[in-house]
Amino acid sequence: MTETAIQLNEAVIRIENLNLYYESFHALKNINLDISDKTVTAFIGPSGCGKSTLLRTLNRMNDMIPGTRVEGKVQLGDSDIYGSGMEVETLRKRIGMVFQQPNPFPKSIYDNVAYGPRLHGIRDKARLDELVEQSLRHAALWDEVKDFVRRSALSLSGGQQQRLCIARALAVQPEILLMDEATSALDPISTAKIEELVVELKDRYTIVMVTHNMHQAARVSGKTVFFLNGEVIEAAPTETLFSTPQDSRTEDYISGRFG
Numbered sequence: 001m002t003e004t005a006i007q008l009n010e011a012v013i014r015i016e017n018l019n020l021y022y023e024s025f026h027a028l029k030n031i032n033l034d035i036s037d038k039t040v041t042a043f044i045g046p047s048g049c050g051k052s053t054l055l056r057t058l059n060r061m062n063d064m065i066p067g068t069r070v071e072g073k074v075q076l077g078d079s080d081i082y083g084s085g086m087e088v089e090t091l092r093k094r095i096g097m098v099f100q101q102p103n104p105f106p107k108s109i110y111d112n113v114a115y116g117p118r119l120h121g122i123r124d125k126a127r128l129d130e131l132v133e134q135s136l137r138h139a140a141l142w143d144e145v146k147d148f149v150r151r152s153a154l155s156l157s158g159g160q161q162q163r164l165c166i167a168r169a170l171a172v173q174p175e176i177l178l179m180d181e182a183t184s185a186l187d188p189i190s191t192a193k194i195e196e197l198v199v200e201l202k203d204r205y206t207i208v209m210v211t212h213n214m215h216q217a218a219r220v221s222g223k224t225v226f227f228l229n230g231e232v233i234e235a236a237p238t239e240t241l242f243s244t245p246q247d248s249r250t251e252d253y254i255s256g257r258f259g
């Protein structure tokens with residue numbers, strides 16, 4: 001049998017010897033992992049194994065949880081995400097996030113998307129119009145909403161609201177998009193649309209997604225990371241991880257023996 005080596009893009013984030021504690025609970029244990037540029041990386045593993053914790057570590061969302069302690073290094077290009085020179089606001093502009101429940105602001109569709117650019121000082125109407133249209137297009141929502149962008153975001157369906165949240169995240173032109181089970185509250189058709197969108201977005205953005213759904217990981221990601229009890233057990237090109245897992249625990253999980 002000839003094996004084709006699957007090449008991954010170079011690392012855009014490099015996680016080294018990362019440990020995270022919630023008070024005395026050791027939630028992430030000595031994580032060493034590269035996040036590849038312009039690739040969809042899927043985090044999989046049973047409930048409570050640390051997938052969301054690691055995702056939140058990448059844009060310091062865990063800072064908001066009292067009693068959280070991080071040791072080790074998370075390197076974004078030349079910058080240390082946990083270094084003293086890193087401004088969290090700048091970091092979150094570079095690394096955007098979409099959550100499990102669509103959470104649009106109770107504002108118009110337009111104002112949701114323009115929110116981030118305005119926060120970052122863009123006032124010019126033509127520039128904002130352009131950013132709103134471009135972000136809605138990139139989130140595959142423009143055609144559905146272009147005639148009523150002044151309507152409340154809350155009038156949209158759940159799937160449209162989630163794509164709006166993606167557009168809102170894209171409007172500040174991030175490099176990386178984190179998605180924390182972003183389709184788990186959606187119906188199968190909306191889920192399929194977001195999966196399609198993720199595949200399209202990977203040409204422009206690096207995407208890291210937490211998913212409970214192994215089929216979703218297999219469908220959309222280029223790299224898969226399997227977690228267990230706060231540890232990374234295996235990280236590999238998705239095709240390799242699902243076809244020839246190196247660790248018996250990965251094999252047990254993907255073949256449905258636990259989790």
Ligand SMILES: Nc1ncnc2c1ncn2[C@@H]1O[C@H](COP(=O)(O)OP(=O)(O)OP(=O)(O)O)[C@@H](O)[C@H]1O
Pocket residue numbers: 022025027045046047048049050051052053054065210212
């Ligand atoms: N704010 C917190 N305070 C204390 N412990 C927490 C906190 N958040 C998460 N944990 C614990 O850390 C561990 C990892 O949780 P995390 O949410 O990262 O897992 P997960 O793999 O994303 O799980 P799920 O798939 O169920 O969302 C779990 O044991 C969880 O109970």
